[in-house]
Amino acid sequence: MIEQLRGPLLRKTPTFAVIECGGVGYGINISAHTAEKLPEVGAETTLFTNLVVREDSMTLFGFADMAEKELFLLMIDVNGVGPKMAQRILSAVCPAEFLNMVACENKVALGKIKGLGKKTTDQMVLSLKEKSRVMLQSLNENGSFDSSLIASSNGLSGAKMEAVQALHTLGVKDPSAEKAVIKAAEILGDGADAAALIPEALKYL
Numbered sequence: 001m002i003e004q005l006r007g008p009l010l011r012k013t014p015t016f017a018v019i020e021c022g023g024v025g026y027g028i029n030i031s032a033h034t035a036e037k038l039p040e041v042g043a044e045t046t047l048f049t050n051l052v053v054r055e056d057s058m059t060l061f062g063f064a065d066m067a068e069k070e071l072f073l074l075m076i077d078v079n080g081v082g083p084k085m086a087q088r089i090l091s092a093v094c095p096a097e098f099l100n101m102v103a104c105e106n107k108v109a110l111g112k113i114k115g116l117g118k119k120t121t122d123q124m125v126l127s128l129k130e131k132s133r134v135m136l137q138s139l140n141e142n143g144s145f146d147s148s149l150i151a152s153s154n155g156l157s158g159a160k161m162e163a164v165q166a167l168h169t170l171g172v173k174d175p176s177a178e179k180a181v182i183k184a185a186e187i188l189g190d191g192a193d194a195a196a197l198i199p200e201a202l203k204y205l
């Protein structure tokens with residue numbers, strides 16, 4: 001997985017950037033929020049990245065800070081929200097603004113974001129409301145979240161959280177992933193490690 005890229009910025013637009021790393025130019029989809037933070041073309045820059053793999057494509061998405069990346073990952077776990085929609089949302093509002101909208105269940109404000117319909121808005125509020133409240137509290141001055149606070153808000157930590165994250169990589173979204181891991185922990189006991197929890201959790205999906 002490509003987690004981060006650093007090198008000279010070869011090209012930038014409000015939605016796309018190219019960074020050279022080891023003689024290779026990597027094309028990266030970005031939000032307007034990240035585009036505003038990029039330096040001038042030719043300067044060295046760093047982007048946190050997420051590689052989205054599909055049957056017929058491999059697409060890189062880049063973020064100026066970890067807060068935006070972590071919110072992107074949460075968004076694409078919501079049913080009906082794909083990477084392109086998440087990119088569009090992050091172009092319309094900054095992470096803190098979006099979290100505040102969801103935490104306050106401000107569906108009117110969310111509905112004004114282009115491409116975000118009522119059904120998807122309802123699903124985002126349902127899936128992310130509690131996490132948004134905790135993430136707002138844990139957002140620090142470095143532009144990242146305290147993941148331990150987020151995990152504890154769901155009653156998940158350690159091996160359980162590792163198992164949930166593993167299910168995410170397999171395409172299982174919340175709340176199904178969390179419920180399956182909690183059920184697996186009930187069967188195997190709280191002392192079970194992630195390697196044991198993952199196959200057990202898959203039985204309950």
